[in-house]
Amino acid sequence: MRIRKKKWVDEELEKCGFLIKNPEEHIGNWKSIFNNEKPIYLELGCGKGGFGSKFGIQNLDENLICIDEAKAMLGLAKRKIEKEYSEHNQEINNICIVLYDIERIFQIFNENDKIERIYINFCNPWPRGKHKKRRLTHSRQLEQYKKFLVQGGEIFFKTDDDELFEESLDYFNETGFKIIEKTYDLHNYISETSRENIVTEHEKMFSDQGIKIKFLRAVL
Numbered sequence: 440m441r442i443r444k445k446k447w448v449d450e451e452l453e454k455c456g457f458l459i460k461n462p463e464e465h466i467g468n469w470k471s472i473f474n475n476e477k478p479i480y481l482e483l484g485c486g487k488g489g490f491g492s493k494f495g496i497q498n499l500d501e502n503l504i505c506i507d508e509a510k511a512m513l514g515l516a517k518r519k520i521e522k523e524y525s526e527h528n529q530e531i532n533n534i535c536i537v538l539y540d541i542e543r544i545f546q547i548f549n550e551n552d553k554i555e556r557i558y559i560n561f562c563n564p565w566p567r568g569k570h571k572k573r574r575l576t577h578s579r580q581l582e583q584y585k586k587f588l589v590q591g592g593e594i595f596f597k598t599d600d601d602e603l604f605e606e607s608l609d610y611f612n613e614t615g616f617k618i619i620e621k622t623y624d625l626h627n628y629i630s631e632t633s634r635e636n637i638v639t640e641h642e643k644m645f646s647d648q649g650i651k652i653k654f655l656r657a658v659l
């Protein structure tokens with residue numbers, strides 16, 4: 440998604456206490472950012488922060504690191520997190536944001552980080568042949584995630600895109616993940632199972648257009 444440059448972003452991010460400025464310096468030591476023993480989860484391509492802000496406030500016993508490469512997006516995520524936490528009168532201490540290209544994620548996490556879960560919500564579909572490698576669910580990416588996900592760690596993946604979903608099923612299978620949950624109509628599945636779901640900005644946009652949301656949960 441293209442987003443216009445915002446004047447306030449640089450200044451606000453500079454002052455933001457929960458933006459991790461030099462993420463490479465924390466490789467193998469992310470636990471010290473949160474200073475607790477609670478599980479650490481990642482959200483890859485967090486966009487405007489609708490998911491992360493709600494997840495964080497609803498799951499205070501878990502830590503979440505929200506990553507995006509677009510500064511303007513991260514600025515909006517920062518504001519959304521602040522708003523959500525202040526409405527709940529809650530200190531921001533179980534969530535942080537990181538400006539980084541996820542294609543190089545191996546430079547900021549390793550096996551000592553013991554990441555327990557990854558959320559990938561509506562990543563770019565990259566439909567054209569040679570660009571598919573850039574998908575955040577591509578086998579090349581999944582191999583990177585395996586380096587810091589714990590055994591039994593999970594990836595939750597949602598998308599509107601049929602082809603991306605089908606091909607991602609292959610990526611997960613060929614990299615040794617086991618798909619333990621899968622649906623081609625998440626919202627119907629949720630109403631039948633009373634499973635929890637935080638609707639992201641893109642999820643709302645696509646489901647408002649009548650597009651069914653595809654979802655899978657894969658375990659390492």
Ligand SMILES: C[S@@+](CC[C@H](N)C(=O)[O-])C[C@H]1O[C@@H](n2cnc3c(N)ncnc32)[C@H](O)[C@@H]1O
Nearest residue numbers: 484486507508509540541542560561639640641
């Ligand atoms: C389609 S948006 C989805 C945003 C949000 N997850 C949602 O569901 O509304 C994809 C997001 O992933 C980010 N993104 C795409 N490729 C990325 C990469 N290689 N590294 C970091 N962020 C990336 C984009 O900047 C954008 O914010």
